Amino acid sequence: MNFLTVLLTFFVMEGMTWCIHKYIMHGFLWTLHRDHHDHSNEGHMERNDYFFAIFAVPTIALMYYGTIHNFNMYFYISIGITLYGMAYFFVHDIFIHQRFKLLRDTQNPYLLAIRRAHKQHHKHMGKEKGECFGFLWVPVKYFRMYFNKNKV
Numbered sequence: 001m002n003f004l005t006v007l008l009t010f011f012v013m014e015g016m017t018w019c020i021h022k023y024i025m026h027g028f029l030w031t032l033h034r035d036h037h038d039h040s041n042e043g044h045m046e047r048n049d050y051f052f053a054i055f056a057v058p059t060i061a062l063m064y065y066g067t068i069h070n071f072n073m074y075f076y077i078s079i080g081i082t083l084y085g086m087a088y089f090f091v092h093d094i095f096i097h098q099r100f101k102l103l104r105d106t107q108n109p110y111l112l113a114i115r116r117a118h119k120q121h122h123k124h125m126g127k128e129k130g131e132c133f134g135f136l137w138v139p140v141k142y143f144r145m146y147f148n149k150n151k152v
Contacts, residue, residue, distance in 0.1 A: 002076045010087075014136055017088070021133040025051070030127045038125050038139025044099075055085065090126060092118075111148035117142045 003082025025033040025048075035041040036048035059081045091100045095111065095119050106112065117138035124130050132138055 005073055005076040008150040009077045010084050011083060013084035014134060017135050018133045021135075022130065024060070026133075033094075034127070037063065037122060055081075081117040081128050092135065109143070113142040113145040114138055116145065129147075 029051075032047045032050055034048075041047065059078050062074045062081070063078035066078055067070050069075075091111075091114065095103050095106075096115055098104065103111065103123045114136070117134070120142075121130060121132040132142075143146040
């Protein structure tokens with residue numbers, strides 16, 4: 001049951017991420033997210049990086065609460081959120097935005113589809129008219145684009 005809680009939480013986080021990205025990051029907290037789109041920051045860090053702390057604090061609180069209560073469900077929910085956060089960092093910051101130069105020349109259709117959808121998201125410099133707010137699951141048209149290409 002604990003494994004299922006972790007797994008379910010991980011997948012639920014994709015929907016949560018879509019909503020948070022669309023309605024909060026492109027909404028009332030656009031001031032923190034804007035530099036991620038217009039690259040107005042100086043140096044390696046962006047104001048957008050504060051979202052790491054914003055999301056980490058409640059996760060740490062859940063982990064702490066779950067730990068002091070005999071590793072109850074909240075602990076396993078926090079593990080699912082943490083694993084999703086790790087996947088997000090690896091895919092978004094390392095793979096897509098190349099903060100570390102890894103997987104630059106991949107031919108993996110899934111990774112290429114995610115990269116393409118993210119490029120579509122970033123073509124809009126403002127907070128309006130956005131698209132592709134997801135992270136690990138993006139519109140099917142991007143998957144088709146690369147999966148069909150490899151069948152030829």
